[in-house]
């Protein structure tokens with residue numbers, strides 16, 4: 001790669017810097033939230049990499065001009081919010097919007113597949129965007145991502161251990177970006193986060209995709225997206241989900257809730273599959289695998305919502321379709337009253353049934369993933385499914401009881417997930433059975 005420009009990234013260069021300080025502020029003042037401190041101090045609050053002053057990245061001119069484009073895009077979006085989105089996007093149904101995002105990611109993956117089948121030695125998907133940073137700096141950045149991941153999501157971290165080192169660290173980098181994004185609206189400084197802060201976070205995302213990271217955790221993601229065919233749209237959409245959380249606390253119908261679930265969780269599926277890879281022997285279409293990934297994100301988020309009804313209500317939030325509540329003769333008042341009635345049980349049965357349908361759709365696709373990537377996905381799927389069982393076991397009292405999977409059940413789930421991960425994609429099984437006749 002020819003590096004034709006040199007760009008120094010330091011704290012003053014970042015328009016997002018003050019926001020990042022804000023995000024880390026209470027951790028620094030020792031509010032006892034060690035996890036946030038891990039995210040902020042170990043990454044977000046550092047501009048320099050170990051052993052150096054400010055992080056200096058050499059960036060090709062093409063990238064600098066892309067960066068300028070990105071910044072003019074960003075200023076055009078300066079007043080962006082859910083309410084000021086282009087009209088055509090607002091008029092699209094949730095399903096259309098999600099379908100477009102999936103189709104775009106699928107097209108990128110398929111293009112990359114055909115390119116690498118013509119030239120199998122080709123590795124970098126966007127060599128022009130690869131930041132030329134020292135290997136040690138990247139090693140350190142990825143190690144930090146692994147530490148954050150191990151701290152927040154131990155089981156998942158363990159599950160990534162079967163993946164190739166490149167995939168493992170790429171997934172950690174994506175995990176960390178998602179976690180930091182979520183912390184903006186769910187972390188200790190959430191009350192101080194404004195739509196403008198999210199706009200800045202999005203500017204920073206655009207810069208990551210142009211090979212211009214601001215801190216070491218961003219640098220890991222910049223490296224990841226230069227190596228794997230990951231589209232930026234799901235990342236933007238996740239930020240949109242966080243915007244929704246700032247302005248919206250009711251969902252009129254399932255269409256609205258579906259869009260929220262896609263934004264905050266379905267996007268994770270779309271971001272992860274380009275890293276995890278599809279089994280080379282799979283007979284499934286790329287589109288169907290991505291639909292399954294989307295379904296798993298939706299199923300997980302619906303499950304989270306059903307588990308946290310009481311907790312959310314105490315924050316004045318109801319993530320349940322209002323029209324469906326009404327159909328069961330329920331209102332927000334019933335939720336705030338927090339009494340388990342027959343109406344509530346019937347409503348919950350219906351909601352759980354729908355969440356399970358999304359899990360079933362996802363299950364078909366896990367089999368199609370690359371074999372080394374299936375274990376963490378099966379673990380996540382089986383563990384989340386059991387939260388639904390736990391809600392039932394609590395007699396649908398999700399107002400005062402938090403449904404959870406106990407340590408022993410978790411322990412038993414991991415080998416079960418491992419066993420499932422050994423199953424081959426369906427078409428392949430049928431073919432090998434015929435071959436062995």
Ligand SMILES: CC(C)=CCC/C(C)=C/CC/C(C)=C/CC/C(C)=C/[C@@H]1[C@@H](COP(=O)(O)OP(=O)(O)O)[C@]1(C)CC/C=C(\C)CC/C=C(\C)CCC=C(C)C
Pocket residue numbers: 156171174175178179182264265266268269270272273289290292293294296297300301304362363365366369376377380
């Ligand atoms: C294998 C695996 C699980 C990979 C995903 C790795 C990854 C990048 C995770 C990021 C998760 C994250 C921090 C998202 C931010 C938004 C958010 C908080 C979403 C909710 C997650 C759980 O939240 P939380 O940690 O707060 O939960 P607890 O309260 O502690 O229980 C979500 C519910 C969504 C998570 C979504 C997924 C895990 C989707 C996974 C889908 C795939 C990996 C695709 C699999 C592929 C096929 C073909 C099925």
